[in-house]
Amino acid sequence: MKNPSDQRIKEILHTKKRIAVVGLSNNPDRTSYMVSKAMQDAGYTIIPINPNVDTVLGEKSYASISDLDQEVDMVNIFRRSEFLPELAKETVQAGIPIFWSQLGVVSEEAYSFLQENHVETIMDRCIKVEHAKFK
Structure with missing residues (x-):
């Protein structure tokens, strides 16, 4: 795997501003919430993907990537590594061009599938940390 x-x-980060966040919690103490709030505050549109909540950060939540009814520039994954292959398939089916998984979230199987389907892939990196680096 190579980022x-x-x-x-x-x-x-400077051109892709609409991010679907898979596993975005509505609990302000969770990392997914803190990272997404920071990105929202920095001007990004956050689209929550979580079947267990209706809204997060003032945005309507979708049950899955497949349920999205709007275009997004990338998905940002806050789920465990074993979920990545299925999420990779949904990303490809939805035609989303960039797949980003957070720190510690890696799957060679998902990475290979995404590469075969020409989806730009970033794994094991925190989007908030990367954004702070390149402001």
Whole structure:
């Protein structure tokens, strides 16, 4: 597994502003909430993907990637690594061009599938940390 260059990650963060966040909790103490709130405050549109909540951060939540009825630039994953292969399939089916998984979330199977389907893939990186690096 190989992430894009820092320069490419910077380009992604400067141009891709609509992020579907899989596993976004409505609990302000959870990392997914804190990271997504920081990204929202930085000007990104956050679209929650969580079947257990109706809204998060003032945005309507969707049950799954497949249920999205709006375009997004990327998915940001806050689920355990074993869920990545299925989420990768949903991402490809939805035509979303960028797949990003948070720190510690990695799957070689998902990575290979995403590469075969020409989805730009970033794994094991915190989007908030990367964003702070490239402000």
